[in-house]
Amino acid sequence: MGKVLRAWTLLALIAITGIAAAQAIDPLPFRDHAEELRFQHLTSELRCLVCQDEDLADSNADFARDLRHKVFELMQQGKSDAEIKQYLVDRYSDFVLYDPPVNTRTWLLWFGPLLILITGGVVVGYTIRKRSRVGTPVAPTDNGDDW
């Protein structure tokens, strides 16, 4: 579903630039399978900056291809994942990360669900406590039909 919009944008891009669309199938000369896995994982956490909502691993935009090759090149230079991400953030801001860092701008994003959970948990706890005291709870005396 989500890919529809991405595809729309991709198609819009094609209309503009005339590039041929296909999947981002991009064989690179990896040393071994472990390196390939690391590359796949890393590029799946990075955003294709010119696409609607697509990661680097799956984007066919020229720009994404260039960035993929840059990531590959940095890996060959022995850079760690963190260093590669930092390299990209320095150039393209946090927008390139699908895994937004925890900072003052994103604390609501990261801890908001926890706050809601705690608040909801308190309400649920309070409700159960209250409801167990409004009377004596009894299970229905039925013969299994009113399960």
Place this chain on the structure above:
Amino acid sequence: MTPELGQLALILALMLALAQSILPLLGAWRGNRALMAVARPAASGQAVFVALAFAILVWAFLHFDFSVQYVADNSNLQLPWYYRIAAVWGAHEGSMLLWVLILNVWTVALALFSRQLPEVFLARVLSVLGIISVGFLCFILFTSNPFGRLLPMPADGADLNPVLQDPGMTFHPPVLYMGYVGFSVAFAFSIAALLGGSMEQAWVRWARPWTNAAWAFLSCGIVAGSWWAYAELGWGGWWFWDPVENASFMPWLVGVALIHAQAVTEKRGSLRAWTILLSLFAFSLSLLGTFLVRSGILTSVHAFASDPRRGTYILCFLAFVVGGSLLLYALRAPKVAGGKAFALISRESAILIGNLMFTVAAAMVLLGTLFPLLGDALNLGKISVGPPYFGLLFPLLMLPVVLLLPFGPYLRWGKSDVPALKQVLVRAGMAAAACAIIAAFFVEGQLKAIAGVACAVWVGVGVVLYIVKRWREMPRGRRYPAEMAGMLLAHFGVAIFLIGVLLSESLSVTRDVRMSPGQVAAVGGYEFRFDGVTQTTGPNWVAEQGVVTVTRKGAPIAVMHPQKRTYTHERVQTASAVDPGITRDLYVALGEPMDANHVEGAWALRLYTKPFIRWIWGGGLFMMLGGFVSAADRRFRVKRDAEATQTITTPVQESQA
């Protein structure tokens, strides 16, 4: 001339929708039966006109009426007839019309099958549905008219987006909308209960099958969408936590909470206010989902401003529906509270905790989806929230649900005895541990896969134990009422889904390879031999088609034909080849020739093996089936006089859950 008739039909439908929304409400307020009686005929009439408008649009597509802008934008002479019908909902204007049509179908069905409801209550329900319809019809007529003309008429149209030219995509939007719109019944029901100031258990019983059916449709729509994304897009994934996907997932999550809360309210009278609140949430999120996908706001906040009328209308309508219903809730909810007492260890408590987790999960998805938009709108800088965020938080929130799930059927209403639960804990726990240990030998230390097996066995064995218990303890014919059978199916679906997700996520192998004809690549224990590329054609496309022969230890497994299609207007779309299997899918996507001038030479291909991935959709289908089976329970349709008279408009001080 006919498109103008469509326009006219929509205007007449709007008039009737206005009558349907205003008159019965007045009648219910004043006790005027004549006014209340307007609801049914107005709803039927409206449905006729909307269906007429829809048929006229279909007709325009079938007859290549390119003088209609929407038809010219979304179809052309080469498009086969079935995709021309699907093109009706292929873009914004038509999909809004489809939404209204489905709303009318639900409304008419409701008017037909609700004779046992009190007149005043039904008048209010139909009136609320009328108001929603007015909102959408105005939106269509004033901002998104599908019948707008294009002059001079072009000789040929543009094209339906090739990604939509697929059976899965044809089927996905209507089913999804059936789900979205279906939640409007629970919504209207809740508003009517709030307006009337009381909520009888009998009414909730009557509302439950509608909610279950809506949720089942939504499940089906999501499965279809996910399946299509997997099979068509050559990216091998099935879920990306994309805003468009999240838009459909949020009402689904709240829907899960809602169908459970409704069960509590119907059977025990408890959690009434909460049930009402959830129905408001479920429908509000459905509206949000519809608009998020169709408004263009996701592309950019600024796209919203490029057509300010639509954006403004949507915001106002959402504010009216969400704000209005919440205000009404705040004012009236205490009036409808009440119900029986329950202890900490009871089914009510367990459902309440599950409800909490599903609601928080929906809130988390909402936050993650809207956060980048908010940041962008408030100039806080652009950030991306993607799979790593959702993929971390969602499983954490769902873990308690998975752990609680086997106990669900064993827990009794009100107060449950502990020994029976301990027995489940021991049996399901031991089975899960044993299977996890066995699995550990096969998955090369992939913790995620081991956890997947353990969780799935935990849930699955829990369900099976309960099936056995009922078989032993109950006489034939009373063992599995449809409502319970549906629950068991859906819960078992969770086990299947868990296997699918966790095993395929952890054990899939993906490789991008450069292959010359005759070359072999080994992926996940299979040998893929590339046998070159040939040309092939379809109704409105030409394609380069790769031939890939798969063997396993020399034994032939499959011959696969991944394609790269070029549609009219030079739009290119891949069509991946999938060899399905219960324990694994083989998947090949064709990339580009390594040298564009030598297509007979080497090509880039992406090869996948995906263990157990089919179980993801299998699990989803089980859940869908569970929803429908539950909805079909006769108990919901039979009027139980004894209980129907047992109105519980409890005093305010007994407070709500």
